[in-house]
Amino acid sequence: MQITNHRLRTALLAAGLLAAAPAHAQDAWTVRAAAPQGLNRADAQATTLRHLQNLIAINTENPPGNEIRTAMYFDSVLRAVPGVETRILRVPEDSMRANFVARLRATNPRQKPVLVMGHMDVVGADTTKWQTDAFTPTIRDGYLYGRGAIDDKGMLAATLTALVQLAGQRGRLDRDVIFFATAGEEGGPLVGVDWVIEHHRDLIGDAEFALNEGGRIRVANGQVRTVNIQTTEKVYYDVIATARGTGGHASVPLPDNALAALARAVARVHAWQAPVRLNETTRLYFQRLATIEDDAAMKAAMEQISAAGASQAQIDAAAAVLSRDPLHNAVLRTGASLTLLNGGFRANVIPSEGRATFNVRALPDEDIRAIVRAMNEADGEEQVEFTLDGEPAQAPPPSPVGTELFQAMESAARTMAPSATVVPFMSTGATDGAALRAIGIPTYGILPMPLPDEDELRMHGDNERVPVPAIGWATEYIYRVLRQVAT
Structure with a gap:
């Protein structure tokens, strides 16, 4: 990000709307190319930062989600923008769960819409491990801290700003732009993208292609090194290991102790690789x-x-x-991570049963039942059985790299970070993009804030944060992509 007006930069710093770049990556967010037509970089940085601070302050920890408050925030910003139509889609079973759709109408559309999507809910936070209040946006040492700063409110804030900027040019657009903010992406009942596809598909289903989270823009040695554009993703499963044995009084040790067998089995499967x-x-x-x-x-x-x-x-x-x-390693194979251990109810009782959960992220064309059979073979314990929780899913086909949207994403990356390498990417995590691919909408993932590994790995972890200059970079990237594909 470049801000050439020194007085404006000074004012933003004084107002807390801008912060110095983190010392280890001074040049990563400096774009030397001229700003794209219609985008004021300083305004985009300040506006997006303000939106992101407001979004972090709206606690949408899932469960319970409470996305309705964020949907109302988006509606309050966009409903007065000329050319933008808004809809808050409340989930009937829970009035606090909601999705949001806004559509920027091109004056003379000649092509199908482009859709930009992000999710409003966030994962929980162990507040005892945070340096700041997880739901109070805090700027410290060039970073904005807060749950959702990266996943996924940063992208939502950047898209919101870019959409408003594009609305001023809708006479030049040849396709509508749909902004789709979802509920329930971080798990729980199907109240988000799947619910909207089932009940309100008409609002999003005519999109030619879509942009979502899922990819990465990675910073190393103070430079944007790679721009990873997600074209496909792994499939989420839980596999449950159940151990059974003789229960009894803890004063009499038993050779078929269920928890001991469970411990041995999960250690072997943890070491096993697909x-x-x-x-x-x-x-x-x-x-x-x-x-x-x-x-x-x-x-x-x-x-x-x-x-x-x-x-x-x-x-x-x-x-x-x-x-x-x-x-x-996670890209090369289906991965299985031990995430839960459950067993016993009193210190002086040997339980007759214990359970463990492995979260399995399968390759898109993997046979998950074969993976479960392999886990059973690897565990080496007759007392322990691994079973699939649920039914196998059909992974949608990867999104092709020859579409206009993928090419626009490549073009924006090469303009803003000429030394970076652009690569197609299979996400190891699950996103809402799979649901759109499943209904025939090619979907591409990008987390538009350039991040060093240290910050990227804080996603879902403690002290989630985003470098403040990366926020303006993200807005410009999304703006460039949408402007290229819609004009």
Whole structure:
């Protein structure tokens, strides 16, 4: 972000609407290209920061969600903007759950709409581990702290600002722009994108393509290094391990103690790994990363694993090197993470049953039942059985890289960060984008704030934060993408 008006920058600093960039990445958010027509960078930075602070202050921790308050905030901003139609979609079963749809009408539309989506709910926060109040937006040392700053209120705030800026140019637009803010993305009842598709598909279903969270813009050594555009994502499952044994008085140790068997089984499955499998997205992902990788061993492994005609033995050998990085490992295979352990009810009673939950993120074309069978083979305990919680899901096809929206995302990235490498990306997490792909709307994921690893890994963790200059960068990125694809 560049602010050339020194007096304006000074005023923003004094008002708390701007903060100095974090010291380790002074240049990451400086865009040397001229600002796009119609966008005032200083205003976009200040406005988006204000919106994000307001959104963080609206507690939408899920459960219970209470997204209605955020939907009303969006409505209050957009309903007076000429050319924008707004709808608050309350969920009948719970009046505090709601989705929000706004549509910027082009004066003379000639193409199908482009949709931009983000979710209003956030995960919970262990407030004892936070340096600040998780739901009080706090600027400290160049960062804005608060739950949702990254996931996903930062994108919502940036999109809100970009939409208002575009509304002033709607005479130039040749397609409508739909802003879709969802409920319930972070789990629980299906009150969000699936509910809207079922009950109000007419409001979003004519979109040609969509932009959502899910990708990454990664900063290293003070520069934007990669722009990862999500074209597909892993599929979310829970697998339950149940151990059974003889219960009794704790004063008489029993050899078939259910919790002991459970502990041994989950340790083995934790160490087990699913086979390596590449798809079109992940092969191209490693191929392009190899062009910028500094570590010689990692570079060679990326080149080998993405080479045309690589044998399975070559792929496995390369994967052994790449898997040293947890993020690369998660892209290479279906992953299983131990997340819950449950057993026992008193210290002096041996329980007859114990349970553990593994959260499994499966490759889009993975056979989840085969994965569960493999987990049962790996656990090595007759007393323990692994079972799938729910039914297998059908993963939607990946979004193609040849669409106008993907090309606009590439173009904006190369203009704003010329030295960055743009790569298609398979998200290891689940997003609302899968629901749109399933109904035939190609959907591309991006978290538009450039982030160092340290900040990206705070997502869903303690002390979630975003570098303040990254907020304006995000707004400009979304604005550029939408303006290119809609004019």
